Amino acid sequence: LQVLLELFQEDLEGTGKKPVLFVMCDTVRNADRVGAYLENERGFKDKVLVIHTYQRAAGGFDVGDVKRDELPQIRKAAKEIDTNQYQIIVSVMMLKEGWDVKNVCAIVPLRAYQSQILVEQTLGRGLRRMFPQAEELEEKLIVVEHPSFKELWQAEIRDGELGISVSSVGTAYQPSNKIAVDESKLEYDLELPLVRGGITRVAPDLSQLNVADLPREVFTYADVPIPSPRYIEKDLLTQEITAERDVDFGYTDRYDEYLSHMTKAVLYRVGSASQFAALLPLVKAYIERYLFDVRVDVTQPDVVAKLNHLYVRNRIKDVFVDALSKLSTVEADYRVVKRYRLSDTKPVHTSRPVFAARKTVFDCLPYPKNSTYERSFMVYLDDQAEVLAYTKILSRFPLRIPYYDKDGILRHYRPDFVVKTEAGHYLIETKGTGFEEMASVALKDRAAVHWCRHVSELTGQTWSFVKILQEEFEQLKYLGFEEMARNVASREVG
CATH class of the missing domain: 3.40.50.300 (P-loop containing nucleotide triphosphate hydrolases)
Known part of the structure; x- marks a missing residue:
């Protein structure tokens, strides 16, 4: 021991x-x-x-x-x-x-x-x-x-x-494999600008939300069927139904429970759980007055049953998430708050295989176990005379590019590589076969393009985002790096 x-x-x-x-x-x-x-x-x-x-x-x-x-x-x-x-x-x-x-x-x-x-x-x-x-x-x-x-x-x-x-x-x-700064390779040190600003999220000001301005008469009440619960729980002894469940959240015939579920679901999507008490009456007013082509009496069992329909619930959530996202989105001026030097990085441990990369300040760099594409790309970069230095962007680096996913939730994206040449700096995304179809890819691409544009304006350095698909790399790896970048950049990003 x-x-x-x-x-x-x-x-x-x-x-x-x-x-x-x-x-x-x-x-x-x-x-x-x-x-x-x-x-x-x-x-x-x-x-x-x-x-x-x-x-x-x-x-x-x-x-x-x-x-x-x-x-x-x-x-x-x-x-x-x-x-x-x-x-x-x-x-x-x-x-x-x-x-x-x-x-x-x-x-x-x-x-x-x-x-x-x-x-x-x-x-x-x-x-x-x-x-x-x-x-x-x-x-x-x-x-x-x-x-x-x-x-x-x-x-x-x-x-x-x-x-x-x-x-x-x-x-x-x-x-584990350890990645550390090699003091004999400081000529390959890089400096990453850390940026704040752009579109950020704050708690939505609900006083600015008028439910009368939200989409009206989304459903014709008579056309909405009464759903059957997808899951029924019974007492084994009495055979009495003790609970009913749908696939999304609890099926209930109690309107107060329904409102609570719906309000929490909306706030979860927008990341503002503390505003439950303020939002619930707004959700209530919208459902009762504006959701259907007629005002509804929520004391009637059929009304609550119809509200439990999956597509009705989803539509209510989407209406409020869209409205609250607009109220919680604030755009601030971009600014460089700090510059992070790679040589300041403490040793990083990884379970992934590592490659003894040459043109980096680190003694080695990791790549995924299930793919050798990134390793092949690093071999390629080491052989390119126009590449002055590069690094794999490690999780330890404080470089995060904010973006909103398809549900309007603020997330952060980290590309794969930073490459420096005489012409400028490149953020590189190496996308393996099949990953290009993921729903978040286009959103991340646009965020990276915007990040590079603003960083270039703020620093006076040229920053460009380039996404290199694996099949493109295999076809173009006989070209120099700058020419490869120009070829793949001709494809519209995002």
């Missing part, structure tokens, strides 16, 4: 993250014993945090040395594990209480398992990711288990519930 912890420490050196070994015990007395053993006999003096509550045992003897009034300090120590001395946490009660423990890389369960549920509880101790934004890293959790429990874990594997593999301790640890 000590070797395992040291391997994790070596792997994560320079990242600002500290791996933690988590030991689970069956009693507070055993937790104390394990903690003392690790501190006094295994070289972890003052590096073990023992957590359990103070208890009064039978016969009046005290069991456990952590009193209730000490729990806030210990909870804080567990939460701030990166910046304190602790490397190992020993605990009993953390299975039952909601402690926030980060960076758990290995778990040693020293307790009697009474049910399969504890398998999930064990794994739950290590589900707080160290690098939550690192899409290229598949973080792994190692559980060092007694062989007698092997069948319990094998059952989980057979059921397909958990992605578990069983191996010996010696082969369980597989180091």
